[in-house]
Amino acid sequence: MSSPSVLVPLVTPLDTQGNVCRQSVERLIRACSPHVDGFIPCLTSGEGWSLSTEQWSDMLRHTLACAGATHRVIVGIELATTEAVIERAALAAELGAQAIMVTSPFGGRLDQPALVAHYRAIQAASDLELLVYNEAALSGNEKSLETLLAIARLPRVTGLKDSPSVPRTQAQIDQLRQAGLAYYIGWEKDLAGEHVSDGNVVSLANLEPALCRVACQPRQPQVATQIGRLDELFSLGEDDWYAHVKRELSARGVLDCALTTQERRT
Numbered sequence: 342m343s344s345p346s347v348l349v350p351l352v353t354p355l356d357t358q359g360n361v362c363r364q365s366v367e368r369l370i371r372a373c374s375p376h377v378d379g380f381i382p383c384l385t386s387g388e389g390w391s392l393s394t395e396q397w398s399d400m401l402r403h404t405l406a407c408a409g410a411t412h413r414v415i416v417g418i419e420l421a422t423t424e425a426v427i428e429r430a431a432l433a434a435e436l437g438a439q440a441i442m443v444t445s446p447f448g449g450r451l452d453q454p455a456l457v458a459h460y461r462a463i464q465a466a467s468d469l470e471l472l473v474y475n476e477a478a479l480s481g482n483e484k485s486l487e488t489l490l491a492i493a494r495l496p497r498v499t500g501l502k503d504s505p506s507v508p509r510t511q512a513q514i515d516q517l518r519q520a521g522l523a524y525y526i527g528w529e530k531d532l533a534g535e536h537v538s539d540g541n542v543v544s545l546a547n548l549e550p551a552l553c554r555v556a557c558q559p560r561q562p563q564v565a566t567q568i569g570r571l572d573e574l575f576s577l578g579e580d581d582w583y584a585h586v587k588r589e590l591s592a593r594g595v596l597d598c599a600l601t602t603q604e605r606r607t
Contacts, residue, residue: 343539344557345538345539345540345541345557345558346377346378346379346523346525346539346540346557347376347377347378347379347540347541347542347546347550347553347554347557348377348378348379348380348381348413348415348525348540348541348542348546349373349377349379349380349381349542349546349547349550350381350384350385350386350387350417350502350542350543350544350546350547351366351369351370351380351381351382351383351384351386351387351400351404351547352369352386352387352388352544352547352583352586352587352590352596353382353383353387353388353389353392353396353400353602354366354369354587354590354596354597354598355396355598355600355601355602356597356598356600357598357600359396359600359602360396360399361396361399361400361403362596362597362598363399363403364597365595365596365597365598366400366403366404366407367403367407368594368595368596369547369590369595369596370404370407370408370412371407372550372595373546373547373550374408374411374412375550375551376550376551376553376554377412377546377550377553377554378412378413378540379408379412379413379414379415380404380408380412380413380414380415381414381415381416381417381442381542382400382401382403382404382414382416382417383397383400383401383416383417383418383419384417384419384442384474384502384542385417385419385474385476385478385479385583386544386547386582386583386586387400387417387583388583388601388602388603389417389418389419390419390420390447390479391602391603392602394429394432396602397429398432398436401414401416401433401436401438402436404416405436405437405438413440414438414439414440415438415440415441415442415470415472416433416438416440416441416442417441417442417443417474418430418433418441418442418443418444419443419444419474419479420447421446421447421448422446422447423446423458423459423462423463426443426446426459426463427462427463427466427467430443430463430466430467430469431466431467433469434467434468434469438469439469439470440469440470440471440472440499441467441469441470441471441472442472442473442474442500442502443460443463443471443472443473443474444474444476444479444480445459445480445481445482445483445484446459446480446482447479447480447481447482448480448481448482449480449481449482450481450482451482453484453485453487453488456482456484456488456492457488457491457492460473460492460495460498461495464495464496464497464498468497469497470497470499471495471497471498471499472498472499472500472501472502472523473489473492473498473500473501473502473522474501474502474504474527475489475501475502475503475504475505475527476504476527477504477505477506478504483505483506486513486516486517489501489517489522490516490517490520493517493520493521493522494520498521498522499521499522499523500522500523500524500525500539501517501522501523501524501525502525502527502542503517503524503525503526503527504527504528508531509536511535511536511537514536514537514538518539523539523540524538524539525538525539525540525541525542526538526540526541526542526543527541527542527543528543529543529544529545529568529571529572529577530568530569530572532545532553532556532557532564532565532568533555533556533558533559533560533561533562533564533565533568534559534560534565535559535560536559537559538557538559540557541553541556541557544577544582544583544586545568545571545572545575545577547586547590548571548575548586548589548590549571552564552567552568552571556568575589581601581603583601584599584601584604587599587600587601
């Protein structure tokens, strides 16, 4: 088994006009690069659901350029419908992406077969490597274990960022990994805990990438306690956790501006 990976779900740095700030993206990637294996722009920590097409495209371009060939880049797609995701996946390929990470459709009314059909349609329409983001807060359509295992059987589905509403057991994680999914812990509260995984994808990695690297290894209670303190300090459990992360990065001089997409619109 390969060593666990840290993939950073990047915040999206904006300037005062609401444009993606290339210089801030570069500083953020430079700060994280020594400790991580790759970057995921435009996921939930990057306000992916509320980025304009221009902002999304610019963030992907800048990430690809700044990460270079040394770090993996997987672009997040958080759109309401299967059709919109397929259209955005085509744009991702055009811009040079090799992999996408995709949520469920939005709305909270879909049954589990519809969620499998969503991913089946995406992988049939796109040649890109496909990773799954399992969550409930944004889409309202959390995937069951059986659904995740069914999705894992689709071609080019390789990984899972898992942020379940009910904690996983190690036996469930082992099933997902045995089905061919690289399993990435998606909650800070689960880092350095009991679970053996393939790494993590957490917002804290924007701020403390070296600690998230250490926290890939399980059963480290002192590390878990330290992460719990930082979780509270940076308000990572709040609905607008990404805004708190941006403010801290701005205070550290990594970002030029802590503006969020919601603040720009108001």
